[in-house]
Amino acid sequence: MSPNPNHQKFTITGDDAPVIDIRDLTARYGGRTVLRQVSLQVRPLRILTIVGPSGCGKSTLLASINRLTDLIPDCHITGEIRVEGQPIFQRGYDVRSLRRRIGWIAQRPTPFPLSIWENLELPMRDHGLGDRRQRQQRIEQVLHRVGLWEEIRHRLHAAATELSGGQQQRLCIARAILLQPTILLLDEPCSHLDPLSAQRIELLIKELRQSMTIVLVTHHLAQARRLADDLAFFWWRDGAGELVEWGAAKELFTQPQHRLTDAYLSGDLG
Amino acid sequence: MTDRWSAWITGTAACLTVAVLAWIAADLIRGVGVVRWQFFVHGPEDFGRGGGVAPMIVASLWLVLISWAVVIPLGILAATALVVGRLHQWPGLRWVEWALDLLAATPSVVIGLFGNAFFCVALGLGFSLLAGGLTLGCMTLPLFVRTTQIGLQAAVTQHYATASALGLALPTTLLRIVLPAAGPAMSAALILATGRSLAETAALIFTSGYVPRMPLSAFDSGRSLSVHVYDLAMNVSGGDQAARGTALVLVVLLLAINAASRLLLGQHGIGILHSVNVGRSNTRA
Ligand SMILES: Nc1ncnc2c1ncn2[C@@H]1O[C@H](COP(=O)(O)OP(=O)(O)OP(=O)(O)O)[C@@H](O)[C@H]1O
Ligand SMILES: [Mg+2]
Numbered sequence A: 001m002s003p004n005p006n007h008q009k010f011t012i013t014g015d016d017a018p019v020i021d022i023r024d025l026t027a028r029y030g031g032r033t034v035l036r037q038v039s040l041q042v043r044p045l046r047i048l049t050i051v052g053p054s055g056c057g058k059s060t061l062l063a064s065i066n067r068l069t070d071l072i073p074d075c076h077i078t079g080e081i082r083v084e085g086q087p088i089f090q091r092g093y094d095v096r097s098l099r100r101r102i103g104w105i106a107q108r109p110t111p112f113p114l115s116i117w118e119n120l121e122l123p124m125r126d127h128g129l130g131d132r133r134q135r136q137q138r139i140e141q142v143l144h145r146v147g148l149w150e151e152i153r154h155r156l157h158a159a160a161t162e163l164s165g166g167q168q169q170r171l172c173i174a175r176a177i178l179l180q181p182t183i184l185l186l187d188e189p190c191s192h193l194d195p196l197s198a199q200r201i202e203l204l205i206k207e208l209r210q211s212m213t214i215v216l217v218t219h220h221l222a223q224a225r226r227l228a229d230d231l232a233f234f235w236w237r238d239g240a241g242e243l244v245e246w247g248a249a250k251e252l253f254t255q256p257q258h259r260l261t262d263a264y265l266s267g268d269l270g
Numbered sequence B: 001m002t003d004r005w006s007a008w009i010t011g012t013a014a015c016l017t018v019a020v021l022a023w024i025a026a027d028l029i030r031g032v033g034v035v036r037w038q039f040f041v042h043g044p045e046d047f048g049r050g051g052g053v054a055p056m057i058v059a060s061l062w063l064v065l066i067s068w069a070v071v072i073p074l075g076i077l078a079a080t081a082l083v084v085g086r087l088h089q090w091p092g093l094r095w096v097e098w099a100l101d102l103l104a105a106t107p108s109v110v111i112g113l114f115g116n117a118f119f120c121v122a123l124g125l126g127f128s129l130l131a132g133g134l135t136l137g138c139m140t141l142p143l144f145v146r147t148t149q150i151g152l153q154a155a156v157t158q159h160y161a162t163a164s165a166l167g168l169a170l171p172t173t174l175l176r177i178v179l180p181a182a183g184p185a186m187s188a189a190l191i192l193a194t195g196r197s198l199a200e201t202a203a204l205i206f207t208s209g210y211v212p213r214m215p216l217s218a219f220d221s222g223r224s225l226s227v228h229v230y231d232l233a234m235n236v237s238g239g240d241q242a243a244r245g246t247a248l249v250l251v252v253l254l255l256a257i258n259a260a261s262r263l264l265l266g267q268h269g270i271g272i273l274h275s276v277n278v279g280r281s282n283t284r285a
Helices: A058-065 A095-101 A116-126 A132-145 A149-155 A165-177 A195-208 A221-227 A249-254 A259-265 B002-034 B037-041 B054-087 B093-104 B108-122 B129-165 B170-181 B183-199 B225-235 B240-265 B267-284
Strands: A020-029 A032-042 A047-051 A075-083 A102-105 A183-187 A213-217 A230-237 A240-248
Touching (some): A020 A058, A032 A058, A047 A058, A058 A075, A116 B170, A132 A149, A132 A165, A221 A249, A230 A249, A230 A259, A240 A249, A240 A259, A249 A259, B002 B240, B037 B054, B037 B240, B054 B093, B054 B170, B054 B225, B054 B240, B093 B129, B129 B170, B129 B183, B183 B240
Parallel strands (some): A032 A240, A047 A230
Antiparallel strands (some): A020 A032, A020 A075, A230 A240
């Protein structure tokens, strides 16, 4: 058993300065602590995968990175998160720009009740990205990138809700990356999809890793094994989620420091 | 056993509802006799026993349009404010909602007295369709606001987090996503409000009056269809048949207005809100 619960298996220096730096993050809903003293760093252009049992605060952690937790009235966050060096909880911090730079994909696809095209164009226009023609080009490019172009090119003006679940999820990813984020937060993006759609999303995540830093929450250990560069394992202690161990995924899978990590990753737990 | 019982109870309730509807329909159909095309274009004769209801139709349309002019813009703004207020946890919001519910439950006679004191006397509008329409607007505003608010709240619950995560500005989220998504709720709210307006008599007797003359402008007084039905049924002996005919016209008018409000705010309404917005954002881009 490791003496340090937040045992870290590499040192971060120079070019590898963390894109997201979380220090002593504690989250409470009302008076109830759901996430305690989490310190974690996300390296640039890597996939950090977060695993752990249901309810241990993975979604809460993700939502605090783009300050989506601001929307929950009784959610109280302490500690610090730096994104690209900037402390995001500072007074006067530009949250709108933060959220443009951080894409967030929810468990269930969340298209707006608009057409496919409007779903993609509206956020770009709201952020003043490009003129009409440039937006058109970008949208086509990105639809190619997420592998949707051939499937939907003939019905760009159909309602987005008419797409299949897997297509909707890829549309949501396209919508997020059209804003040219540097970070992508994915909260169990495949959990409501069939295996084939899930596989497509996995391939897409792998491809996106070349140009953005990715944080992925998943319950699917095989998926974590396939995708993760780094791995963070959360577990319950005294009714709140805590980070048990994190580091390079290979090492966590092969020689974890913590007995719980070993048991969980080998499938003996949860 | 319980299944059998619940089937019986719901079945009886359904039959009773249908029976009431059938009764109303039968009564209305008996009115068909008096409804010829002259009924729509002539004024009443012999205290309404003969002639038609053209002035009342015109008066009712005026009243509904004026009340819409109050209810639609004010109501959408107010409902939006309530929803945004809830997002930002404005203090005192519950009191505003409580006041609206209280107002919605206020008897229409009381609203009529208020309308008379405020619009007719204080604002000097006298007995006029304008005063009547504004009174109806005040009367139905709370109902419209609360019903619209429910629709908006549902859309906010569904889409606000996603919109925020994309960094969308609040006006964009409201105008492009939340309001269009609440279109059907708004249209339902408008139908409810209009139904109450068309059925109203008490609030109108003090405000728009009951002169059965063709109104020439919103500043004329006028008699609505409901007031006419009431007058024929209560004050004019031998007016029953004309009352049934007028009621039939009232129901048909209500159906027509349902269709119109659906067009304005429902499925097609989304398109309308939409084109307005596309126009706006194009000029900015
Ligand atoms: N809006 C909220 N208000 C109050 N409590 C909440 C709220 N959202 C989440 N919680 C609580 O916080 C804890 C952590 O929730 P969270 O959704 O972050 O867990 P999770 O690890 O993502 O779970 P899952 O794997 O099931 O998605 C849970 O116990 C949950 O009940
Ligand atoms: Mg979750």
